[in-house]
Amino acid sequence: MTLRVAIADDSALLRRGLSALLQSEGLEVVGEASDGAKLLDVIDTHGADVAVVDIRMPPTYTVEGIQTAETIKSRYPETGVLLLSQYVETENAMSLLKNGAKGLGYLLKERVSDVDEFVDALQRVSAGGTAIDPDLVTRLVARPHAGYAPGDDLTSRERSVLELMAEGRTNQAIGKSLFLGERTVEAHIRSIFLKLDLRPEPDDHRRVLAVLTYLRGGGLRRGDE
């Protein structure tokens, strides 16, 4: 089934480029909008599996995209929203995901250039999964801390698994990315949750939220006081 995509960006150049890129990948672009309100019109009229939304749009050019995402999720819970931005900030991510990570994504704009990855993220989000930019995750995981932290006990393999998990990847995708079997990945994940003293979450998108919340609450440094 062809993915139906709606696009919102105040830059016509980017809109058109994105539209052309997606169409050439065989996706259907149902409409383009220059701000959040127009995007809602497009979705109201045509419906969409996923909306690609620039975070910074008129009128204030700050975080209109997040508000738009909220509105879309409340009106059309089944429609995924992928936020694009020139910068990825934890606070924005947490704000976006505050009501749950289901069907939401937050990526650097330039991720578009890696077409396969980008389309994969779109598909994940439209299917109710999550896509978080690796930059943001790396930053959180690599964040320095004073003294001992439970995260110090993670092996480097576990750390890689944790990062991919935080990006919203499925176990299957993690395995594929790290050349591991699915059972090995599951074992790693169990170990990670145990070491970080986190409650295991069955759904990918809940897992993302748990891990991000954990990382944000002082990176990997909880309990070092």
Next chain:
Amino acid sequence: MTPRQLICVLGVTAGVLVLVLASVDWSPTALQDPARTIGLNAQGVVRWGEHPNRAPFSALELALFIGVGLAFVVAGITAWRSRPTRNPGMLLCAAGWLWLAAGIRRSSDPLAFTLGVTLTLMYQPPLLHLALSFPLGVLRTRAEKAAVGFFFGSWLVASVLGWAFFDPRLHVAVGQSTSRNLLLLWDSAEIMTTLGNAIRTFQIAVGVAIVVVLVGRWRAGTKAYRSSFLPLWLAVIVKTAATVWVSLAVIQLSGSLSIEALLWQYPATAIVPLSVLLGLWRYRFARGTLGDLMVEVGSAPMSDRLVAALRRSVHDPTLILLRWIPDQASFVDTAGVPQPLPDGSNGRASMVLERHGTPVGALVFDGALQDQPQLLAAVRSATSLALENQQMEQQLREQLVEVRRSRERIVTAGDSRRRQLERDLHDGAQQRLVAVSMELARAKRATDPQELRSLVEQARAELSDALNELRELARGVYPPSLRERGLAGSITALAERSTLPVELDLRSCSGLPAHVELAAYFICVEAVTNATKYAEASSVRICIDANESEMRMEIADDGIGGAQPSPDGGLLGVADRAAALGGTLSIDSPTGKGTTLRAVLPFSTDPESDLP
């Protein structure tokens, strides 16, 4: 002087006057009675009685006598009504009353006559009191008080003793005196003469002693004191001359000359209260007035002219202004030499000027100025005001200089930031974009698909780098998270990107004005940069709190300390930024004990309210 006091004084005066007028015996015998002659002691009565051509008591003499008494009272009231103290006025009034009361010796009533002769010289002790305490009428030392008490006592004893051995009826040609002396023990010309000489000698000695004391005071005295005492010297000379003349006239001169001499003692005595009044007036004038002070200080409130203005206005050329140096905990003069404050022993007095409970300076001046508390209070407030002005002017000047410097630094910093930005763009993103352009141009001409793909891939990688660089540059120009998520968001983002662990304690920092948020952000960036690059710190802690009027922040690291805001460093730049907002930034960086930056940023919407 209250109206009630005035009525009392006038009432007493009128009472004494009525008493005197009523007591005068106008019978020819009484008028011729030498014993009733005003002002004469027992010896004088004897001499006067021997005078063949002595004039009878006349209405003119009575008028002159009363005139002198009234002159004392009027001068007393005038002095009383004008400050500084009421004492000189009271003493003059008392002298006037005693003088007038002595007039009852013209009565034929023995008691009145006796009281009259006893009171004859009793007007003098109050005047001696006044001379010793001039110009305030306040006795300062115990010795002075004792002396004055002694004057009153000895004068009274002298009067009583002088008449104790003298019966006027026996000495003057028989029948010519009918005055009965109630003080009489027994009549003895020998004792009376001896006592009279002794009393005169004693009184002259007292007079000389007082003159010596007054000459001493005159020499050590201030300009104001001398100026005021000058009329009194004249009065003393005139009065002494008149007394000597009367004595001589009574004893040796004859005819009309001696009669005139007796009358001349009245105007000579009347000079005394008038000169006292003149002296007090001159004293007042010499010390200046509030009006003078306001005019002088008002026209010259600033700088060194202040002291000159103060000197002129209080008529004290010796006045000096000392500055308080807190470090030395002492007062220094204009040359910077520490000066002790006078203890009051050498006629100098001082007044410490305070501001908010801490001394700022002191005035040292003539002790005589203490007589005018109101003037001193005005001097204090005028000087404090002028000093405060001076201090504010100084502060303002320093601030202005600092503002100019800071403005220059801000502009320079902006310029150098632009230069840096241009260089970064030129060496980084621009070069990469040129490279991309060339690779794409080559790709356009490429025939081998393998080569084409590789060129496009290179171009894409190059573009990705260019994007990263541009993003970082843009972030440095203005933090995107500040716009998107406010101060807390941008500080959180800063903490996440830091290579040092950054602990955050952000209590209340939402809804702040954009310029305050930006300043706070850049202060944090600078502090974290400093901690990372120079301080060898292992962690940083950022604490921000705000109330409705200002934001306080503290950024502390555990590094090596010793941070100094250098002209080309970022710390001075953020300090300037804080100052430009009317805030403050302090750097506490003891060597080996970490660095703590503290900033207070006010966010008043009214720029004028931040002015000092």
